[in-house]
Structure formats: C-alpha cells, structure tokens
Amino acid sequence: MGAHQHRFEMLARAQVPGLYRYAYWLCRDRALAEDLVQETLLRAWRSLDSLREEAAARRWLITILRNEFMRELSKRRDTVAIDELPIVDTRASVGGADTDVQDVRRAMAKLTPEYREPLALQVIMGCSTQEIAEMLELTQGTVLTRLHRARNQLREMLGVGDKFGEEIA
C-alpha cells in the first residue's frame, strides 16, 4: 500500500497541473476541468499497476481524461452541444489580468475543438505530433495540418505577421 501510495503521489504531483490545464482547454470550464482531473486520477489509482513505465504516464493519463470527457459529453449530448454549454467559459479569462494573456486566451477559445485540442496537447503537455496523432486517432499528416491551421488562425486573430502560408496546409 505504501509503495502504491507513494507512486500515486509522485504521479499526481508531476501530472496534475498539466492535466488540469489541458482539461480546462478541452472543456473551457474550471469546475468541469477539476472534476475530470479528479476522476482521471481516481481511475489511475485503481489501475496504477498496469502502468509499466513512468515515461508513459502522461499519455496514459491524457487518454483516461479524454475518455472521461467523452463520457461527460455523451451524458449531455441529448440536450446541448459542447460549444453551447453554458458552463463554457467564453471569457477565457481564468487568472491574471495581463492584457496579452487575455487576448491570446480569447483567441484560443475561439478555435474549434479540432484545432484547439492538438494545440493544447502540444503546448501544454509537450506531446509530439506522433503522440497527438495516436491519442486523437488521426494521421500524423492531419495533426500537422490542424496545428498549422490553428496557429494561422491565432496569428490572424491576434494580428500577427503576414498571411503567408494560410493556403498551404
């Protein structure tokens, strides 16, 4: 029990901040993000013995969290689409009064989920395009295209640079 507990605590300490942030950008709701992370770690505790290598922990937890999110979505799907959820934080203003931070968050919140999620996985969780492709069950080419388009849309919304490259992906 002690070793299991210790291993779990190490895992939680290392992964909870990133998971919470990823969950937040998945659902854009602080309370739901917290619930998702809590449920994810609870499930992780129960099957911690199946995790062979610590290096695989991040990806394992992301997969659990995504499944939890999908489960939550399916519960609500009968009544409302995810981007119409009232709990969605359209202000994208969680923490900090920095204008640039708020501008970027607003722009990020405007991306459609198909563009926002791979970008969040890459920027917050440090996932490679290969990892993202496997987790989202997409081809690596599709992930590259989505990441490219996501950044192009952000550049446009934030008024950064020229528009070169919008048509290439």
Add this chain to the structure above:
Amino acid sequence: MSKVVTCLDVRRQAGAEPRRLEPGVVEHCKSCASCAAFVRELVALDARLERALAVPVPEGLEARIVLDATLKNAPRAWRPWLAAAASALMAIGLATTAWRHQHPVGEDLASAVVAHIANPEEAEALAPDRALIHDASYIEQVMGHAGVHMQGAMEDVTYAHVCLFRGQRVVHLVVHGDHGPVTILLLPRIHVDQDTPVDEGGFHGVIVPEGRGSIAIVTNNATPVEPMERELTSSGRFTL
C-alpha cells in the same frame, strides 16, 4: 541526396512544430531572411501561447486528489483508522462551529464574496459594455449546472457563469443596475443565519439567507441593492 527545403516547406513545418524544426528548415532559414523572420514570429507566438494556456491550477488540487483517491480506495483493514480520522475531523468541525459562534461566519463570507468579485479574473464580468443575455435558456442551464432552480425569468442579465466558490458550484450573475453593474451570487449550500452586510474594498451590499443557501447582492456603484433583494427573495423564487 537530401531533399531541397522550400519556403513552403518551412512555413508548413514551422506552423505545425515551431520548436522542433528539422535540420533542413534551420539550414534554409540561414539563407532566407523572410523564413527566418517567420520562424522567429512563430516561436514568439508559441511563447505567448504557453504563457496564456497556463491557467492557474486550483490551490490544493493535487492534495485533494491524493486524499480522495486514498480514502475511496482504502482496503477494509484501514477502515477503523479512517473512522478514527473521521472522528478527529468531526471534533475539529465541532470546535470550528463553536469558534464561529464567537466569530460570525457571515463576515468571512462577505470578505470571500468581495474577494471573488474583485479578483482580476472576474473583472471582465463587471465590464460596463457587456451586452444583455437574451437567451433565457442559457441562464437556466447555468443555474441547473450549479443545482439552482429558479421560478420565472431574470431580466437585465449581462453575465452568467458557474464558479467554484468555497468548494461549491455557485452561480455568478451580473445585472444592469440603475447606476451600473450589480453582482448576484447564488450560493447553494452556503448558509448565513441572517442578513449580512457587505461593505469593503469599495463594494457594498448584502448576503441574505435563502433556503439551504444564500444570495449575495453586491455592487461598487450607487445602485441601491434593497429593491433587488426584495425581488430576488420574494416567494421562494430560487431553490438553493
């Protein structure tokens, strides 16, 4: 022979992974000022992104998760120990209750309400140029998510959101008042025994008991809160 990297290749690769550039892309940028500038711009954008996406993690979340998982998955043999721990917590709870009789909880709550409203992350809720929310079903769904039921409709609402407040999901509303925005917090399961005035940090108003919870009506302008208090607490409008 290695593939010739074109400007198009650079834009495509840098747009997808600006921090993991292939050697060919790096080489190309050494002789192409335009692509080099493009890559620099994307790296700068990613730095902004990284900062912006790092939303604050709720305080104590890791500890709560570890405790929750430990308790929920504890083996049978641990249960007597957990029962003892629960008894200790109960004793602490009783002591806290006694302390709170001497130090009215309402004052703490008033400070917490003001702290929540004045928090920079909530500042946008009070922006004077916020448009009215005309979709009544949106407001109902916000309330539903916090377990709040309302009879009738609310008018002049410019902001409706579920917030975590003292570990509870609460409804954070802002309505147009006579002299500016007025914040209404519907606080299920957070009870006050009597009307509790709020007067600090430039905010004034009242927290009133409502069912098993309470309602805070607070503003930082000259709008009188009493008429709103009467309207909100009339005939069991809210189930908290």
